[in-house]
Amino acid sequence: MTFPVFASGDVLNASDMNAVGLWRVATGTATTASTLSVNSCFTSDYENYLVTWNGLSSGNDVGFNFRFRASGTDATTDYRRVASQMYPGIGNPAVGGSNTATEISLGTISSTNRSASSYFVMAPQVAQRSIVHGQMTHVQSGGTIDAYTIHGFLNNTTSYDGFTIYPASGTITGTVCVYGIRNA
Amino acid sequence: MKPTIAILDAPTGKMTHREMTDDEFVEYQTRVQIAETEQAKKFEAEKTLLAIKNSARTKLAGLGLTDAELAALLEV
Numbered sequence: 152m153t154f155p156v157f158a159s160g161d162v163l164n165a166s167d168m169n170a171v172g173l174w175r176v177a178t179g180t181a182t183t184a185s186t187l188s189v190n191s192c193f194t195s196d197y198e199n200y201l202v203t204w205n206g207l208s209s210g211n212d213v214g215f216n217f218r219f220r221a222s223g224t225d226a227t228t229d230y231r232r233v234a235s236q237m238y239p240g241i242g243n244p245a246v247g248g249s250n251t252a253t254e255i256s257l258g259t260i261s262s263t264n265r266s267a268s269s270y271f272v273m274a275p276q277v278a279q280r281s282i283v284h285g286q287m288t289h290v291q292s293g294g295t296i297d298a299y300t301i302h303g304f305l306n307n308t309t310s311y312d313g314f315t316i317y318p319a320s321g322t323i324t325g326t327v328c329v330y331g332i333r334n335a
Numbered sequence: 336m337k338p339t340i341a342i343l344d345a346p347t348g349k350m351t352h353r354e355m356t357d358d359e360f361v362e363y364q365t366r367v368q369i370a371e372t373e374q375a376k377k378f379e380a381e382k383t384l385l386a387i388k389n390s391a392r393t394k395l396a397g398l399g400l401t402d403a404e405l406a407a408l409l410e411v
Contacts, residue, residue, distance in 0.1 A: 176345055177343055177345035177348070178343075178348070179341070179343035179348070179350040180350065181341035181343075181350070181352070182341070182352065183339060184338075184339050184340055184341035184352060185338035185339060185340055185355070185363060186340045186341070186363075187340075187341045187342075187343070188340065188341070188342045188343065189342075189343045189345060190342060190343065190344050190345060191344060191345045191346050192343075192345035214370060214373075214374075227362070253366075253369075313345070317366075319366075319367070319370030319371075319373075319374070320367050320370055320371065322338070322339070327343070329345065
C-alpha cells in the first residue's frame with residue numbers, strides 16, 4: 152500500500168494511523184442556544200486544534216465570540232485580541248482590538264444565511280498563553296459579504312480543556328467541529 | 336423562562352440543551368448589556384463618519400470635482 156492512498160481491503164497498521172494529521176475529537180449541533188460550550192475537547196493528546204463552525208444567529212450583524220473554558224467554567228477576563236474586517240467598498244480593512252477584553256471576537260453572524268468560521272486553537276493544554284487565530288466569512292442577511300481575520304490569546308498560563316462560542320445577543324443554531332492536529 | 340445553552344461533551348459526543356442557571360443568567364444579562372452598549376457606540380460612530388463624508392462630498396463638489404473623483408477620494 153502507498154500511504155495515503157489506500158486500496159479496498161488494505162490493513163491500517165499503527166504507522167499508517169499515527170500518520171493521520173487531523174483527528175476529529177468533537178462535533179455537535181446547537182439549536183437556538185444562547186451559548187455553545189464544548190467540554191473536555193482539549194487534552195494532552197494534541198497540542199493544537201482546528202475548530203470549524205457553520206451556522207446562523209437569531210439576529211442580524213451580531214457579534215460572534217469565543218472564550219476558553221476549564222472544568223465547565225468560562226474564563227471571562229484578560230483576553231488580548233485584534234481583528235480586521237473587510238467588505239466591498241471599504242478602502243482599507245477596519246482594524247479593532249483590545250488588551251483588556253472579556254472574550255475573543257470571531258466576527259459577525261446573521262440570520263437567513265449560514266456564516267462560517269474556522270480557527271486554530273494553539274496550546275490550550277500547555278502552560279503558556281492559549282492562542283486563537285483564524286477567519287470568518289459572514290454571509291449577511293441580504294446575501295452580501297463581510298469577512299474577518301482574527302487573532303487573540305488569553306493572558307495567563309492556565310490549561311483549558313474546552314471553549315464556549317456565543318452571539319453577543321440572541322441565539323445561534325449550527326454545527327461545531329473540533330479537530331486535533333498531530334505533531335508527530 | 337431563561338435562555339437555553341448547549342453543551343457538547345467531547346469524550347461521549349453527547350450534546351445537551353438546558354436552561355441557564357441563575358448564575359449563568361446573571362452573567363448572560365451583563366454580557367448582553369455590554370454588547371448592546373458597544374453596538375450603540377458603533378452605530379453612532381458610523382453615523383458620525385457618514386455625516387462627515389457627506390459634508391466633505393458636498394464641499395468638494397462645490398469645488399468642481401466630478402462624481403468619479405469624489406468616489407476615488409472618499410471611497411464610499
